[in-house]
Amino acid sequence: MEVRKNKIMVENLCKTYHTNSGDHEVLKDISFNVEENEFLVLLGPGRCGKTVLLNILAELEEQDSGKIIFDGGRPEMGNIGLVFQKYALFPWKTVMGNVEMSPKLKGVDKATRQANAQEYIDLVGLHGFEKHLPKQLSGGMKQRVGIARAYATEADIMLMDEPFGALDAQTRYSMEDAIINIWEKNKRTIVFVTNNVEEAIYLGDRIILLSSRPATIKKEYKVDLPRPRSYTDRAFLELRNEIVANTDLDV
Amino acid sequence: MDSKEVKKWYYVLPIISILMFIVLWIFLSIPADSMIPSPKETWLRFADICVHPISQAILIVHIWSSLRRVLIAFAFAIFLGVLLGVGLGWSKTFYSIFDPVFELLRPIPPIAWIPLIILWCGIGELPKIIIVFIGSFVSIVLNTYAGIKDIDPLIINAGKVLGANKRQLLFEVALPATIPAILAGIRTALSSGWMCVVAAEMIAARQGVGFLIVQGQQSGDTALIVACMLVIGVVSMLMSTFLSKMEGVLCPWKFGKTK
Ligand SMILES: Nc1ncnc2c1ncn2[C@@H]1O[C@H](COP(=O)(O)OP(=O)(O)O)[C@@H](O)[C@H]1O
Numbered sequence: 001m002e003v004r005k006n007k008i009m010v011e012n013l014c015k016t017y018h019t020n021s022g023d024h025e026v027l028k029d030i031s032f033n034v035e036e037n038e039f040l041v042l043l044g045p046g047r048c049g050k051t052v053l054l055n056i057l058a059e060l061e062e063q064d065s066g067k068i069i070f071d072g073g074r075p076e077m078g079n080i081g082l083v084f085q086k087y088a089l090f091p092w093k094t095v096m097g098n099v100e101m102s103p104k105l106k107g108v109d110k111a112t113r114q115a116n117a118q119e120y121i122d123l124v125g126l127h128g129f130e131k132h133l134p135k136q137l138s139g140g141m142k143q144r145v146g147i148a149r150a151y152a153t154e155a156d157i158m159l160m161d162e163p164f165g166a167l168d169a170q171t172r173y174s175m176e177d178a179i180i181n182i183w184e185k186n187k188r189t190i191v192f193v194t195n196n197v198e199e200a201i202y203l204g205d206r207i208i209l210l211s212s213r214p215a216t217i218k219k220e221y222k223v224d225l226p227r228p229r230s231y232t233d234r235a236f237l238e239l240r241n242e243i244v245a246n247t248d249l250d251v
Numbered sequence: 252m253d254s255k256e257v258k259k260w261y262y263v264l265p266i267i268s269i270l271m272f273i274v275l276w277i278f279l280s281i282p283a284d285s286m287i288p289s290p291k292e293t294w295l296r297f298a299d300i301c302v303h304p305i306s307q308a309i310l311i312v313h314i315w316s317s318l319r320r321v322l323i324a325f326a327f328a329i330f331l332g333v334l335l336g337v338g339l340g341w342s343k344t345f346y347s348i349f350d351p352v353f354e355l356l357r358p359i360p361p362i363a364w365i366p367l368i369i370l371w372c373g374i375g376e377l378p379k380i381i382i383v384f385i386g387s388f389v390s391i392v393l394n395t396y397a398g399i400k401d402i403d404p405l406i407i408n409a410g411k412v413l414g415a416n417k418r419q420l421l422f423e424v425a426l427p428a429t430i431p432a433i434l435a436g437i438r439t440a441l442s443s444g445w446m447c448v449v450a451a452e453m454i455a456a457r458q459g460v461g462f463l464i465v466q467g468q469q470s471g472d473t474a475l476i477v478a479c480m481l482v483i484g485v486v487s488m489l490m491s492t493f494l495s496k497m498e499g500v501l502c503p504w505k506f507g508k509t510k
């Protein structure tokens with residue numbers, strides 16, 4: 001196997017919230033690496049601190065202690081892609097308006113940014129829906145917009161926070177295929193958060209298993225299954241059982 | 252009843268309700284010493300003031316005088332109200348400075364300002380415009396402020412992650428997200444502004460629908476009073492319908508019809 005360089009190095013990250021009801025330790029000594037162009041999955045039970053961790057990576061929040069080292073230096077705001085569980089689309093903007101938002105904020109001229117946005121709209125399979133408003137789209141389509149919008153930042157790191165968590169099972173399966181397809185066509189470093197074991201194994205090159213709150217790293221799994229993977233494959237099921245046995249699925 | 256019949260019923264009921272209202276009205280106007288003009292008298296008086304001027308102006312000119320005051324006051328109320336509302340909602344410092352004063356002045360009914368404002372500005376156009384301004388400004392500020400406070404924090408985070416600086420976060424993300432709330436404020440402001448202009452005109456004016464009502468009172472012309480009251484109601488209804496249309500145009504993502 002080729003040796004890939006590390007894109008992100010997370011070292012001893014800690015975060016505690018001080019609230020009226022006392023101190024909530026959310027992240028405890030989290031360390032891991034993300035390799036370039038890797039599909040890394042962070043798997044953890046609900047409310048364990050996954051969103052907080054991603055928000056810190058995206059610079060929306062700050063850690064109490066610990067370091068995050070990016071290959072090539074910390075990207076500026078607007079140069080990391082983030083996909084939200086609840087889509088967080090701008091409801092007043094069309095599909096095109098949402099996808100071209102980041103280059104627009106960065107001052108890219110209209111023709112260039114719309115041509116680029118169009119490529120990502122096509123990539124996520126929304127050709128023909130450019131003028132639709134988010135409220136006219138189904139959940140799965142909304143999340144496709146969310147993915148296209150993140151890709152259009154042209155960032156090489158994509159953070160995805162339970163992007164399919166709000167979708168029904170059927171849509172979820174097709175979105176899992178879609179994201180692998182997108183990633184294979186347009187390779188980027190993906191950090192994908194989920195609380196679903198099957199989803200983690202279906203998607204990830206590597207899975208980092210988190211404990212319940214405060215999140216610590218329990219174990220790391222390398223998924224050496226060829227793609228496209230199958231939920232009923234024997235190796236798949238064995239890995240699944242192994243991970244489930246180690247998981248604090250206590251929610 | 253099946254649903255089709257129920258639906259028909261919902262069309263018939265308003266008609267019955269209005270007919271009952273007119274019957275009651277006729278009934279109350281029958282006694283010889285009644286102070287209530289009959290629907291027929293009211294209608295004739297209405298038709299009369301449409302063509303024959305009172306105080307050198309026919310009805311439509313009076314309506315326009317009132318409407319013009321409301322619209323001028325409105326332009327200022329929207330501009331300053333949105334400014335203050337956004338300031339209160341967006342900046343903690345701004346809020347700490349201006350909110351106490353605003354909270355103190357806010358509960359004073361606009362009409363209570365009339366005497367003071369007439370003393371300050373006389374009886375020209377300005378005092379009426381100021382009173383309408385006071386009456387509409389408050390609800391625009393309150394709705395804008397609530398709208399800013401109501402923005403989904405996820406939307407703000409999305410703006411930040413996509414690279415919006417502080418100014419862009421306000422103008423490209425927060426303000427568009429607040430437009431429905433501002434429109435709701437304008438809706439409330441329009442009806443309270445319309446009430447205020449009539450009140451202001453009843454105290455001092457030479458034109459306007461409020462002035463016409465006072466004319467009716469001074470000459471014991473109850474048909475004129477009732478005709479003008481109905482005109483006030485109808486104009487307000489038309490404005491509200493117009494606003495609903497505007498909401499669909501300005502804000503299709505919130506009010507527009509979609510499948
Ligand atoms: N701003 C905050 N203030 C206080 N507590 C917070 C804050 N943000 C998150 N938390 C707490 O941190 C814990 C983890 O939250 P989160 O990262 O959203 O979980 P999840 O793993 O489901 O994404 C939760 O218990 C939550 O209450």
Ligand SMILES: [Mg+2]
Nearest residue numbers: 050051161162
């Ligand atoms: Mg979460």
